[in-house]
Structures are given as C-alpha cells and as structure tokens.
Amino acid sequence: MNGRRDFLKGSAIAVSALAIGGVSTRVLASQAASFAGVVYTKDNPGTMAAKVKSHAPEVNVAGSKVSLKTVHPMSAEHHIVRHTLVLSDGTVVGGVTFKSTDKAESSYDLPAGYKGKVYATSFCNLHDFWLTEFSV
Numbered sequence: 177m178n179g180r181r182d183f184l185k186g187s188a189i190a191v192s193a194l195a196i197g198g199v200s201t202r203v204l205a206s207q208a209a210s211f212a213g214v215v216y217t218k219d220n221p222g223t224m225a226a227k228v229k230s231h232a233p234e235v236n237v238a239g240s241k242v243s244l245k246t247v248h249p250m251s252a253e254h255h256i257v258r259h260t261l262v263l264s265d266g267t268v269v270g271g272v273t274f275k276s277t278d279k280a281e282s283s284y285d286l287p288a289g290y291k292g293k294v295y296a297t298s299f300c301n302l303h304d305f306w307l308t309e310f311s312v
C-alpha cells in the first residue's frame with residue numbers, strides 16, 4: 177500500500193507541476209477517466225466515490241470572482257493541502273497552500289471578460305488530487 181501511495185503522491189505532484197507550468201489541463205479534464213487513480217472527479221471518483229463530497233472542490237461564481245471550498249476536516253494528520261484555479265489554456269489564475277489549521281477556502285478573480293472552461297483543484301494529503309471542471 178505504501179508503494180501505491182508513494183506512486184499516487186508522485187503522480188499528483190507531477191500533474192500539479194504540469195498545471196503550474198502552463199501545460200493545458202484541458203486534456204486532463206477530458207481524459208480524467210484515463211487518469212483513474214491519479215485525478216479524481218465527481219464523475220470519475222474511482223475507488224473513492226464516498227469521498228466526493230468532502231474532496232471535490234465546491235465552486236461558487238459571482239461575476240468575475242470564483243470561490244473554492246473543500247468541505248473537509250482539517251487536522252495535522254489529514255487536511256487539504258492546496259487549491260488551484262486554472263483556465264482552459266493552462267493559465268494558472270492562482271493557488272493557495274493551506275496549513276492544517278486553515279479552512280480549505282480560497283477565492284480568485286478571473287481575467288476581465290473571460291468566458292470558457294475553468295478547472296478547480298483540491299489536493300488532500302491522504303486522498304490525493306481532485307478536479308472540478310466548470311464554465312463561466
């Protein structure tokens with residue numbers, strides 16, 4: 177199990193690095209099923225279907241403001257580590273790294289006039305990398 181856990185952590189970090197590096201996440205979202213066990217979504221939760229509500233980031237859009245919330249317990253042993261918001265062309269709008277004492281909530285301003293797909297990510301230290309895709 178530790179070997180699989182280490183592999184998943186490495187894979188999630190690689191996927192995060194790709195998103196941060198500007199590589200489009202459009203491929204990731206459309207091929208989420210191909211990344212089963214690496215990228216989890218509401219529609220493709222793999223073996224973690226029971227974890228969707230507490231791990232897939234919730235999205236609230238008000239004008240150009242996007243707020244993310246992961247309804248997840250926060251403790252030193254188990255917590256949400258990071259949120260990111262990425263546009264369909266790979267532009268990273270922003271990201272927030274959390275301490276275990278924080279609430280897993282973040283907010284971002286979309287570029288003026290942006291219309292299109294947006295990808296919200298949430299990473300749990302025990303339950304890996306989650307993606308919520310939406311459009312504005």
Ligand SMILES: [Fe+2]
Nearest residue numbers: 300301302303
């Ligand atoms: Fe978790």
